Amino acid sequence: MLMGIDQLGSIKTNFIENKRVGLITNNWARNHEGMSSLDAVKQIGGYRNLTLLTPEHGYFGDYQSGETVESYYDNALGVQVESLYRKPDSKNSSGSLDIDREMRETDSIKDSSKFISRDVMDQFDTIIFDLQDVGCRIYTYIATMIYAMEAVERTSIDFVVLDRPNPLSGENPDGPLLLDNLQSFIGSLPIPIKHSLTIGELANFFNRKISQENVRLKIVKMKQWKRDMWYDQLGIPWTLPSPNMPTLQTAIVYPGCVLIEGTNISEGRGTTRPFELIGSPLMDARKVISAIEKQKLAGVVLNEVRFKPYFSKYTGEKCNGIMINVSNRNLFKPFEFVIHLLSSIYTFHSDNIEFYDHYFDSVAGNKEIRKRIISCDSPLDIIESYQGELERYREEIKEIMLY
Known part of the structure; x- marks a missing residue:
């Protein structure tokens, strides 16, 4: 299988040769031989100037x-590095860093600090985007791409997306669609949380359905990729796309368990198994597991565990928790699972669970999910409430799919 980055030669003449190029990528975006996208572009050469544009995590x-x-010049890389995850103008330094609070406050807004600044954008003839998405709407690399596309609308700047596989395959989207009034850095498109599109298809979605073709978009498609392929079937190694996405297994549970970020329950951040471990010091994990097992959910097995985060929520404290083991990834529905999980936790721990309302709603895509969990509505009724919009989405994306 060849990814977009493996076919740079096909765009050199029109989009790189003698052009001022801005490259949106990170060190974890690599070709099938393991070379970084930055080095691959350097190797092909021919550009007038090359500037590196970096997403969240640097x-x-x-x-x-x-x-x-912050932006800086990197002597080792030999390029100017422009950050697309700068400090918002409205925020002052708070001294010690609370990464959970910073994440909730920074990512649940749409802010100019995540856009390419006008003076930087004026330096480009071409912007090339090559980042690995994980198949989840809230993954911020999607918004980094969409914001860059918004910045080049109605300009003469070419926007080139080097397509990459959706690690979770291109099938079985899951979850409600994002409402317009909850758009933010973790929600830049009206799609479900598990969207089942490639990064190139997401760019196509924006350009055709939202921008009305006002971006000079070129997508370098993959070769030999099929929609039923999972990442470990591609013959290329997993290179963690961000610090808390160490394995494909993490990515599989992420489109559901990321909702835990919007609560005071630990999502396992600060351990070696983020998003696969869920818990808190006061949780009665055995009761929660027993309640979920009665629902006979497909494709998942739960184990009672203890864990101690070394950063993030409950740093240094022993948490009673749940280990989520996906036994059949083709049957497992991550968002439906987390509805059952949170409903069960709330049933036994309503006095101890706290929702960070705006952030939780931004992740979920609407405000009803949280309200209905708190109202102790049936998980099956909550899941049924968004099936109509999910079915409409499945029909809508047929015309923008590239594979």
Whole structure:
């Protein structure tokens, strides 16, 4: 299988040769031979100037979620690095860093600090985008791409997307669609949380359905990729796309368990199994597991565990928790699972669970999910409430699919 980055030669003449190029990528975006996208563009050469544009976590991924990144010149890389995850103008330095609070406050808004600044954008003839998405709407690399596309609308700047596989395959979207009034850096398109599109198809969705073809978009398609393929079937190694996405297994549970970020329950951040471990010091994990097992959910097995986060929520405290083991990824529905999980947790721990309302709603895509969990509505009724919009989405995306 060949990804977009493996076919740079096909765009060199029109989009790189003698052009001023801005490259949106990080060190974890690699071709099938393991070469970084930056080095691949350098190797092909021919450009007049090359500037590196970096997303959340910085180029080398050494910044945690919520940590803002400044622009600088990198002597080792030999390029100017312009950050697309800068500190918002409205925020003052708070001294010690609370990454959970910073993430909730920074990512649940749409802010100019995440856009390419006008003076920087004026330096480009072409912007090339090459980042690995994980198949989840709230993954901020999607918004980084959409904001860059918004910035080049109705300009003469070409926007080139080097397509990459959706690690979760291109099938079985899950969850409600994002409402317009909840758009933010973790929700830049009206799509479900598990969207089942490639990054190129997401760019196509924006350009055709929202921008009305006002971006000079070129998508370098993959070769030999099929919609039923999972990442571990591609013959290329997993290179963690962000600090808390260490394995494909993490990515599989992420479109559901990321909702836990919007509560005071630990999502396992600060352990070696983020999003696969869920818990808190006061949780009665055995009761929660027993309640969920009665629902006979497909494709998942739960184990009672203890864990101690070394950063993030409950740093250094022993948490009673749940280990989520996906036994059949083709049957497992991550968003439906987390509705059952949160409903069960709330049933036993309504006095101890706290929702960060705006952030939770921004992740979920609407405000009804949280309200209905708190009202103790049946998880099956909550899930049924968004099936109509999900079915409409499945029909809508047929015309923008590339594979």
